[in-house]
Amino acid sequence: MVSVTTTARVPQEERTRAMRLRLLEATVECLVERGYSGTSTTLVSERAGVSRGAQLHHFPTKNDLVVAAVEHLTELRGAELSAAVAKLPHGRRRTRAVLGMLGDHFSSPVFTAALELWVAARTDAVLLAAVEPLEQRVGREVHRLTVAALGADESQPGVRELVQATLDLVRGLGLANTFSDDAARRRRILDHWADVLDRELAR
């Protein structure tokens, strides 16, 4: 009897985990397609193919759902970036490849969904309390990854500011990209930026 109970419980836990994941992914998709104000728990449960009852059991309010989706987003963003860093080439074109990776990251649907949350959180104190610490964690993680990927030495004067400027630049490019495809302009700017960065890091 004990073993039967155990094997029955494991698939149940897996089903629950899969259902939660479908709800979180549907929330991110909704944020990208309809924005924060166009995202509702009803829409998300329909899209995830999860009953209203089950959805309400796991995430009773829109805020619960969106906050869990922020955490999920944060993990997605970290995993995406780590995977991208591991594939970067070494040698002369390294800097441009790091910038390409950052540029892609900050113009991905994950950035768009995060942007919807940032802007909604600006005028929603409860959402802000959930988004801000996560955003700081992600910010530090992306900074650390970028320093490591560039092989930059932050003990040198100005290097930390240069890395931060690079991240603010790609954030600005990401924002410009959200309502029109800006890929060609982004490519030219990052081509040039890679040269500036190499000159400055070599000083």
Added chain:
Amino acid sequence: MVSVTTTARVPQEERTRAMRLRLLEATVECLVERGYSGTSTTLVSERAGVSRGAQLHHFPTKNDLVVAAVEHLTELRGAELSAAVAKLPHGRRRTRAVLGMLGDHFSSPVFTAALELWVAARTDAVLLAAVEPLEQRVGREVHRLTVAALGADESQPGVRELVQATLDLVRGLGLANTFSDDAARRRRILDHWADVLDRELAR
């Protein structure tokens, strides 16, 4: 009789213009304080001290009001920047002063209100059609002003990309500033960026 009609009409036109301006300014304030989704025509008319009837006469829908506010914002942004450029010092600290002006501009309430509109327009085709051409006009104007303020020569290779990168950098700094005060970090980054820009423009 003719002269009486004329003098009576002029104050009426002025009153109408002042009322429209109050409605547009109240719309911008609402966008900053409550976001796009928290902005309603009722709230705006209350804040502007304008009757619902008069408000509906001038701007029948939220979209009419917000689109007119975007145009008003665009003019405000242009006027703010031109005024700031005229006050810039000349000489050695010029570049840092230009960056300070841009940094202030992209972290002002006007930027915040524009950000609310950009993000709302991302998932609202009617709003996008009104916001996009204005945003392009403002983008060109800010670029032109920056080139002139820096005394940069865009016929030199890479200079155009450097100016664009600078504007994307301050846009990214503006976004980072929207939900936490980022002034100290912004100052350090722009201090360093001014040195990089001077070195690159002197090449």
